[in-house]
Amino acid sequence: MQLTLEFGGGLELLCDSVKIHNVNVEPQAEGKKLTMKHLLSWVRTNLIKERPEMFMKGDTVRPGVLVLVNDCDWELSGQLETVLEEKDIVVFISTLHGG
Amino acid sequence: MDSNGVAETPADIRREIASLEKAKAEIDDRITALRVRLSSYGSVNGNEVANSSAPRTEETLLNGQLSPDMIYRYSRHLLLPSVGVEAQANLLKCSVLVIGAGGLGSPALLYLAACGIGRVGIVDHDVVELNNLHRQIIHTEAYIGRSKVESAAAACRAINSTVQIVEHREAFRTSNALEIVRKYDIVVDATDNVPSRYMISDCCVVLGKPLISGAALGLEGQLTVYNYKGGPCYRCLFPTPPPTTACQRCADSGVLGVVPGVIGCLQALEAIKVAGAVGEPLSGRMLLFDALSARIRVVKIRGRSPQCEACGENSKLTEEQFCNFNYETFTQSPLSTSPLKLHLLPSEARITSKEYNERIVKGEAHVLVDVRPAHHYKIISLPKSLNIPLASMEARLSEVSAALAREEGHKNNNSQSASLYVICRRGNDSQRAVQYLHKMGFASAKDIIGGLESWAHDVDPSFPTY
Numbered sequence: 001m002q003l004t005l006e007f008g009g010g011l012e013l014l015c016d017s018v019k020i021h022n023v024n025v026e027p028q029a030e031g032k033k034l035t036m037k038h039l040l041s042w043v044r045t046n047l048i049k050e051r052p053e054m055f056m057k058g059d060t061v062r063p064g065v066l067v068l069v070n071d072c073d074w075e076l077s078g079q080l081e082t083v084l085e086e087k088d089i090v091v092f093i094s095t096l097h098g099g
Numbered sequence: 100m101d102s103n104g105v106a107e108t109p110a111d112i113r114r115e116i117a118s119l120e121k122a123k124a125e126i127d128d129r130i131t132a133l134r135v136r137l138s139s140y141g142s143v144n145g146n147e148v149a150n151s152s153a154p155r156t157e158e159t160l161l162n163g164q165l166s167p168d169m170i171y172r173y174s175r176h177l178l179l180p181s182v183g184v185e186a187q188a189n190l191l192k193c194s195v196l197v198i199g200a201g202g203l204g205s206p207a208l209l210y211l212a213a214c215g216i217g218r219v220g221i222v223d224h225d226v227v228e229l230n231n232l233h234r235q236i237i238h239t240e241a242y243i244g245r246s247k248v249e250s251a252a253a254a255c256r257a258i259n260s261t262v263q264i265v266e267h268r269e270a271f272r273t274s275n276a277l278e279i280v281r282k283y284d285i286v287v288d289a290t291d292n293v294p295s296r297y298m299i300s301d302c303c304v305v306l307g308k309p310l311i312s313g314a315a316l317g318l319e320g321q322l323t324v325y326n327y328k329g330g331p332c333y334r335c336l337f338p339t340p341p342p343t344t345a346c347q348r349c350a351d352s353g354v355l356g357v358v359p360g361v362i363g364c365l366q367a368l369e370a371i372k373v374a375g376a377v378g379e380p381l382s383g384r385m386l387l388f389d390a391l392s393a394r395i396r397v398v399k400i401r402g403r404s405p406q407c408e409a410c411g412e413n414s415k416l417t418e419e420q421f422c423n424f425n426y427e428t429f430t431q432s433p434l435s436t437s438p439l440k441l442h443l444l445p446s447e448a449r450i451t452s453k454e455y456n457e458r459i460v461k462g463e464a465h466v467l468v469d470v471r472p473a474h475h476y477k478i479i480s481l482p483k484s485l486n487i488p489l490a491s492m493e494a495r496l497s498e499v500s501a502a503l504a505r506e507e508g509h510k511n512n513n514s515q516s517a518s519l520y521v522i523c524r525r526g527n528d529s530q531r532a533v534q535y536l537h538k539m540g541f542a543s544a545k546d547i548i549g550g551l552e553s554w555a556h557d558v559d560p561s562f563p564t565y
Contacts, residue, residue: 008389009319010347019392050490054345064341066385068398075401091398093387095337098316098349099203099291099359 001025001034001086005043009094011065014055015047023047025084036067037080039090055092066093165191169261173215186375187215193374194218196283198271198299200251201225202349202359203313203366204289205237210367211287212255216374218263219255220283223247224270230565234356270434271295273422276302285373287366288312293346294426294434300325300333304409305421309373309380313366315359317352320388322365323381323400326410327373330382335404340430350438358390443530448537448545452554455520455547464509464517466502470532471523479563481522481554489528496539519544526550 005021012019025042027034040056048055054062060080061067067074068091074082084090165173165184169191176182195216197204200223211219225247227238235247242250248268255264267279271290276298280286286308288299296312303310309327314320326332365386372378387396405412427433450458458465469476469484476486485502487495499519506517519541523529529546536544547553555562 008387009321010317010345010352019389054342062342062345063339064337064345066336066400071396071398073398073400076399091387091396093321094345095341096314096316096319096321097291097293097296097346098352098354099199099201099289099314 001027001084003039003084003087004089005047006089006091007093008091009096011055011092011094014050014052016049021047034084035080036069036074036078036082036084036090039084040080043092061092064095066095067091068093169215172259172261176214182375182377186377189375190215190371191217193285194220194283195285195287195370195374196220196222196280197287197289198222198295199289199291200235200237200247201231201289201291202234202315202354202356203363204251204287205235206360206363207287207289207313207367207370208237208251208255209258210364211370212259212262212264214367214371215259216262216370218265218283220265220267220279221248221251221255222267222269222271222279223251224268234354234359236356236360271299272434273298273424273426277306277418277421280306280308283308285370286310287370289363289366291349292434293340293432294430296333297340297430298424298426298434301409301416301421301424304332304334305416305418311366311369311373313359313362315362316347316349316354318355318358318390320358320362320390321385322362322369322388323385324369324373325382327380327382329403331401331403332407332410334409335402335407336400338404338406338408343430343432346432348438355390358388361388361390438525439527440525441527441530443534444546448533449530449548450520450545451548452556452558455554456558458518464506466499466506466517466519468499468502468519468521468532469523470521470528475524478565479551481551484522489523489532492532492535499536499541516543520547521545522547522554523550525552 001024003023003025005023007015007019015021025034025039028038037059040060044052044056055065056062069077069082069084070089071091165188170177173187176187177184193216195211195218197208197211197219200208200221204221204223208219208221223246226244227235227242227247227250229243232238232240237254238247238250246268248266252264252266255262269275271279280302286299286303288296288310290296290299300310300312303326307326310325310333312325312333313322324330369381372380381397383400383402385398385400387398403410408414409416467481467484469480469486470489470492471486472488472490473486480486485498487498503517503519519536521529521532521536521544523532526546526549529550533544533546549556551562552564555564
């Protein structure tokens with residue numbers, strides 16, 4: 001399944017400073033749907049090059065990271081249970097505090 | 100000015116600046132005294148400064164009519180069908196508090212004063228520094244070393260003398276937050292640290308004030324409106340504070356000046372929309388700005404959370420709870436933006452920059468490793484230092500061994516082995532590096548306490564700091 005993953009607010013530093021990744025991710029098993037839960041562990045294994053604790057805590061993102069599926073907060077689509085579809089855009093953004 | 104025909108020296112210029120500054124301070128004092136005398140004739144009180152040159156907003160709004168001066172000044176607003184007289188009158192009656200007169204607060208304050216917000220409050224405890232001026236555009240060189248609030252207030256008054264500017268030259272704390280915020284209709288969060296952001300959001304929840312929240316770092320910015328007409332508060336979005344290692348500061352990571360400028364302007368825009376009751380304020384949505392790729396994305400964020408510890412249904416925060424809440428403990432980071440000072444090493448594994456200098460003078464055989472990132476090293480470095488950034492230390496340990504061996508070869512008459520010193524900008528990463536080097540068998544590695552900043556402070560005042 002084709003997905004566009006974007007990292008911002010400093011999270012891109014964890015994946016070689018590349019902000020936009022066009023990736024191909026398959027569901028865990030044939031006939032199953034691809035969920036955010038599976039995508040997170042895929043990202044952790046395949047894209048995160050350093051300090052994984054800056055991206056995840058337990059099986060979800062660490063506090064202070066917003067997850068957006070097609071420009072919408074994943075809280076509104078079921079968080080880890082959100083089902084992804086072909087060509088979805090998933091954004092991981094660390095909240096900023098500077099001024 | 101010197102007309103004796105003698106060449107003028109920097110010392111002469113400095114003397115002349117000092118004498119002019121003294122004269123200026125005396126004139127300022129006389130103006131202040133006169134203002135105090137003038138205020139005894141009028142109704143102006145407290146810490147607001149009387150402005151004799153133009154009529155006050157309240158006077159100009161008699162019978163709900165704009166005065167001729169107001170109509171002329173704000174004519175371009177009045178000509179907009181979606182703004183018009185009503186929204187302008189709303190602005191003139193409104194009060195906005197801007198917390199932080201830095202990169203975000205600078206443009207926000209300039210626009211809020213210019214657009215005719217009736218009363219604008221400014222909170223900050225900091226003073227203007229030279230390295231602020233590339234982004235904190237409300238301040239000028241003449242104000243370096245003086246209060247940011249004083250500087251920002253003077254700039255706002257110069258743009259619009261009909262606006263009442265209130266100066267709060269103090270740090271924003273739970274002890275004064277309620278008292279200050281209570282006097283305003285809208286709050287703009289233009290601060291630069293995590294505990295302040297939680298504290299300001301909670302304070303706005305307790306007092307029911309809409310909060311225009313902006314942030315900027317590096318080449319990115321974020322903006323949203325919290326606690327507005329049933330929308331979420333900061334805690335609804337971020338119930339748990341981020342780990343301290345995830346909180347970067349402009350003083351460490353850098354920031355392109357215009358980025359907080361863009362976000363600060365947008366904060367003024369959102370404040371004007373809320374104050375004027377026009378348009379759709381950015382509540383329940385967040386604007387993400389990426390300067391490098393010139394992309395702006397507006398995303399939908401969650402609504403108010405019923406479980407929120409600040410604004411949730413069952414846990415409405417009270418004023419007393421707010422005053423007793425320790426935001427520094429909660430977020431594990433300090434309210435002031437003073438840099439972290441780690442103490443990881445025993446004293447025998449550290450030396451001061453003065454001691455290091457003495458060892459250089461004595462000609463001690465040694466290797467100095469600078470563990471700052473390469474782009475820091477390019478700004479300025481000590482002569483003969485070897486740049487191995489902390490992040491790549493593991494992969495480049497052989498370079499340390501090679502440098503030590505080379506140094507020992509040079510001084511082969513000396514039976515002692517070469518010493519190993521580690522330096523960074525402020526003395527935190529150098530300690531982390533020394534800990535690692537000890538673990539990897541470089542038992543003699545020592546860090547230089549306080550890093551290059553202490554070198555500039557204690558050894559070589561001409562060494563640049565950044």
